[in-house]
Amino acid sequence: MLHFADKYSARAGETVSFTALIHNASQGPVAAVELISRSLTNANVEQLAFDSQPGPERMTIPYLGSGESVSLDFGYIVRQSDVLHGGEIVSAMEIRFATDCGWAWDTCEAVVNMRGSHRGSWLQGPEQTASSDL
Helix, strand or coil: EEEEEEEEEECCHHHHHEEEECCCCCCCCCCEEEEEEEEECCCCCCCCCECCCCCCCHHHEEECCCCCCEEEEEEEECHHHHCHHHHHHHHEEEEEEEEECEEEEEEEEEEEEECCCCCCCCCCCCCCCCCCCC
16 A cells, blocks of 8 residues: 655645555455545644545455556645644554465555744744844
8 A cells, every 4th residue: 555645834814635456466356445534733733634535435445356456545634733732643544455475464555744823934944033233
């Protein structure tokens, strides 16, 4: 599984699209593939909720053949409270599936840095101030 965001950093009001790409790279099929959203948090460790996400029926894939892939998208609109603390928004996903050898699982995180959260941030560049001494 790959889990990634469509941008490296975001400001309040921007929508971040997270994608979970499930690819069966094994020689055989896998069954009962289940994608689980473990958490979506900001730098203040507040539990957030996606603004858009696949329905529950899409989060379970009954069968995925060898070489097949499925992509699921999740959207989150960054709030002002997310950027107040600086830091990041972290989306953690888990995948579970059945193989010929038993059950397997994997976890992955996607991280987006917050911009506009504090002055002088290395993401924003140096603090800009007006001076009358020029």
